[in-house]
Amino acid sequence: xxxxxxxxxxxxxxxxxxxxxxxxxxxxxxxxxxxxxxxxxxxxxxxxxxxxxxxxxxxxxxxxxxxxxxxxxxxxxxxxxxxxxxxxxxxxxxxxxxxxxxxxxxxxxxxxxxxxxxxxxxxxxxxxxxxxxxxxxxxxxxxxxxxxxxxxxxxxxxxxxxxxxxxxxxxxxxxxxxxxxxxxxxxxxxxxxxxxxxxxxxxxxxxxxxxxxxxxxxxxxxxxxxxxxxxxxxxxxxxxxxxxxxxxxxxxxxxx
Amino acid sequence: xxxxxxxxxxxxxxxxxxxxxxxxxxxxxxxxxxxxxxxxxxxxxxxxxxxxxxxxxxxxxxxxxxxxxxxxxxxxxxxxxxxxxxxxxxxxxxxxxxxxxxxxxxxxxxxxxxxxxxxxxxxxxxxxxxxxxxxxxxxxxxxxxxxxxxxxxxxxxxxxxxxxxxxxxxxxxxxxxxxxxxxxxxxxxxxxxxxxxxxxxxxxxxxxxxxxxxxxxxxxxxxx
Numbered sequence: 001x002x003x004x005x006x007x008x009x010x011x012x013x014x015x016x017x018x019x020x021x022x023x024x025x026x027x028x029x030x031x032x033x034x035x036x037x038x039x040x041x042x043x044x045x046x047x048x049x050x051x052x053x054x055x056x057x058x059x060x061x062x063x064x065x066x067x068x069x070x071x072x073x074x075x076x077x078x079x080x081x082x083x084x085x086x087x088x089x090x091x092x093x094x095x096x097x098x099x100x101x102x103x104x105x106x107x108x109x110x111x112x113x114x115x116x117x118x119x120x121x122x123x124x125x126x127x128x129x130x131x132x133x134x135x136x137x138x139x140x141x142x143x144x145x146x147x148x149x150x151x152x153x154x155x156x157x158x159x160x161x162x163x164x165x166x167x168x169x170x171x172x173x174x175x176x177x178x179x180x181x182x183x184x185x186x187x188x189x190x191x192x193x194x195x196x197x198x199x200x201x202x203x204x205x206x207x208x209x210x211x212x213x214x215x216x217x218x219x220x221x222x223x224x225x226x227x228x229x230x231x232x233x234x235x236x237x238x239x240x241x242x243x244x245x246x247x248x249x250x251x252x253x254x255x256x
Numbered sequence: 257x258x259x260x261x262x263x264x265x266x267x268x269x270x271x272x273x274x275x276x277x278x279x280x281x282x283x284x285x286x287x288x289x290x291x292x293x294x295x296x297x298x299x300x301x302x303x304x305x306x307x308x309x310x311x312x313x314x315x316x317x318x319x320x321x322x323x324x325x326x327x328x329x330x331x332x333x334x335x336x337x338x339x340x341x342x343x344x345x346x347x348x349x350x351x352x353x354x355x356x357x358x359x360x361x362x363x364x365x366x367x368x369x370x371x372x373x374x375x376x377x378x379x380x381x382x383x384x385x386x387x388x389x390x391x392x393x394x395x396x397x398x399x400x401x402x403x404x405x406x407x408x409x410x411x412x413x414x415x416x417x418x419x420x421x422x423x424x425x426x427x428x429x430x431x432x433x434x435x436x437x438x439x440x441x442x443x444x445x446x447x448x449x450x451x452x453x454x455x456x457x458x459x460x461x462x463x464x465x466x467x468x469x470x471x472x473x474x475x476x477x478x479x480x
Contacts, residue, residue, distance in 0.1 A: 158457060160333075170333040171459040180309075180458075181432065182302025186289030187280060187460045195461050212338050212468055217287060220468035225332035225341065232336065234461050 006060025006090055009034045015046055015106070017072030022046070025075075034063060045074040050112065052081060057096055058088030059122055066099045069106035069135075076109040082144070082238075083113065085153060087120035093154075098127040102135035102201075114142040114194075114238050117176060121153030126160075131201045133164035137228075140245060142196035144238045145175055145189075152176040152193075161199055161228065168226035169199060192218070192234035194241035200252055201228045210252065219244045221252070261388040264358070265381075266398045268405065273350035277343060278410030278478035279303060279403065280463045283470035285414045289462070293421040296411050300404040300429055304436055306458035308403030310334050311378040312396040312440030313455050317447045318382020319395035324367050324375060330452050331376035337464045339471035341376075343480035349374030351381060361387035392444055396437040404429055410478055 011030030018024040023046035030036045033056050041047040050065065057063050069075050085094060096115075102108045110129075117123065131137050141159060145152030154176040161169040173195065175183050182188055189195060209223035219233035231248040235241035264270060281299065284290045290299050314327050335341045352374065356364050364387050367375060374380075378399050385395035408422045439456070446454040467480060 160453070160457075166329065167333040167453075169336060170330070170453075170455075170457045171336070172457040173459055173461070180305035182298055182300075182305055182460075185298030185302040186284045186295055187299045187302035187306070187463045190289050190462050192461075212471070214465070214469050214472055217469060218465060220337070220465045222336055222338055222464075222468060224336055225329075230336045232461060232464055234465065 006058065006062060006088065006094065007032055007056065009063045011036055011050065011065045013048055013067040013075065013077065015069045015073040015075035017070065023073045023075060034065065045076050047076045050077065050079040052083060056086065057094040057123060058086050059094050060088050060090030060092045061094045064097045064099065067108065069102045069108045071103040071105045074107045077111065079112040081113055082116050084116045084118055085121035085123035085155065086118050087153065093122045093124050096123060096125045100129040102131045102137055104132035104134040106132070107136040110139040114144045116144045116147060117152045117155040118147055119151045119153055123153070123155050125157040129161045131163045134203050135201065137199065137201040139199045140196065142194065142238065142241055145193045154178045163201055163226050163228060166226055168224045168228045169230060189234055192236060194235045194238050196233050196241045196245055198231040198245050198249055199228060203227055205229060215244060215248060219248065221248055258389055262390055262394045265385065265388055265390065266401060268409070270354060272354045273347060274402065274406055276478060277347065277406055277480045279406040280466050281407035281410045282414055282476060282478045283466040285411065290411060293417065293425055296408060296417065296422065297425045297428060300407055300425060301432065302460050303407065303463065304400060304404050304429060304432060306460040307463060308400050309436050309440055309456050309458050311403055312399040312437055313443040314376065314378035315382040315385065315395040315399040316392040316441045316444035317455065318379045319385045319390065319392040320444055320448055322447055324379050324383060325370060326452050327379045328371065328375045330455050331379060334457050337467040339467045339480060344376045345374035347377035348380040351377055351384060355380065355384035355387060359384065359387035363387060392441050393437065396440040400433045400436045400440065404433065414477065
């Protein structure tokens with residue numbers, strides 16, 4: 001029997017200050033299921049949409065998305081639709097790696113749609129962000145366990161955010177069948193099916209960190225140990241989660 | 257090593273202030289997520305495999321002599337809730353006081369000088385284990401067990417849960433606690449060669465959010 005090797009795909013974006021008050025994209029390339037489209041930006045900001053040209057990732061697939069925002073450049077990345085982790089013919093785990101760098105004076109808004117873990121899937125997601133001392137970041141991560149009424153697959157995700165060489169956030173979340181016990185219990189998700197985070201990095205937070213506050217029983221805004229803030233939320237479903245994160249982001253942006 | 261030294265360090269009566277903290281149980285009880293022995297067990301199991309594993313790995317790495325400042329920074333990155341960072345440092349300072357009096361050591365003195373407001377408790381625990389002549393395995397077991405024993409004894413007070421039931425919960429979790437300690441020691445050994453990113457980073461969303469909810473209360477029985 002031959003085991004189908006998974007799909008390996010890489011998408012890369014480089015955002016550069018074009019010297020005329022805008023941002024150019026000297027590198028904008030994606031292969032296989034990862035396609036990138038530049039859309040109309042606003043002001044100095046370039047906008048890119050990640051378009052899933054195939055479904056996936058499936059078991060055995062390995063996707064990598066890289067974005068480098070250079071000094072003075074401003075980039076906003078979204079996705080056209082939610083990403084759905086599905087079981088594949090290969091029994092092995094799928095991987096999705098996101099590697100982001102933001103140089104001093106660069107700004108990145110990384111706002112993809114949800115990641116949905118479908119029944120029988122097995123995905124390990126890693127997100128690694130390195131932000132320069134004077135860089136700015138808004139990053140959203142949302143995970144939905146199962147499509148409507150469906151049991152989730154196995155989903156593990158690790159996020160690591162460094163600012164000026166110091167790691168300010170390093171967290172791993174494991175959910176679904178085969179995850180260590182208690183993941184859905186009263187310390188973990190407590191039956192919620194959507195979980196998300198917003199990471200906001202700003203140099204101003206070094207002097208004036210956000211004040212910790214709760215947004216109801218299921219979400220909180222906290223200052224991290226560094227010039228960064230984190231919003232964590234759990235919700236019954238993707239829609240409620242998005243509403244909570246949007247409200248938290250609007251509140252953080254009103255501080256500007 | 258002395259096996260009795262491990263019993264001294266792990267004893268709930270060791271004067272390190274742990275009894276004032278519920279490990280998130282107080283908020284979970286109020287929110288109706290812990291209502292009895294079964295949900296306490298599920299709560300403790302979730303805590304054990306996430307923050308318990310992280311604490312045990314930090315303690316084991318500190319016991320192996322990994323740089324405590326780097327470990328403390330790694331603990332900060334793995335503790336997004338400022339309420340929990342404050343609690344961990346407070347507990348670290350209290351443990352430091354007790355450990356220096358119990359097992360005087362230059363390493364403990366040095367750590368106390370570097371962190372006058374307290375280092376994260378698991379880091380102090382690991383260095384205290386070294387001072388007591390204990391090893392990484394002992395430190396990991398101590399931290400893993402503490403991650404569940406605190407919420408269990410707090411729940412006895414919060415819910416008037418039968419202490420026998422709470423102890424039975426801890427006994428049922430013992431095999432998993434052993435496995436977490438083993439994984440923690442493996443991770444700590446990888447840290448020695450591969451660097452601090454090898455530390456596990458397991459997180460429990462409702463523990464993090466609940467800690468901030470709890471910190472905002474005007475009146476509480478436990479400090480965290």
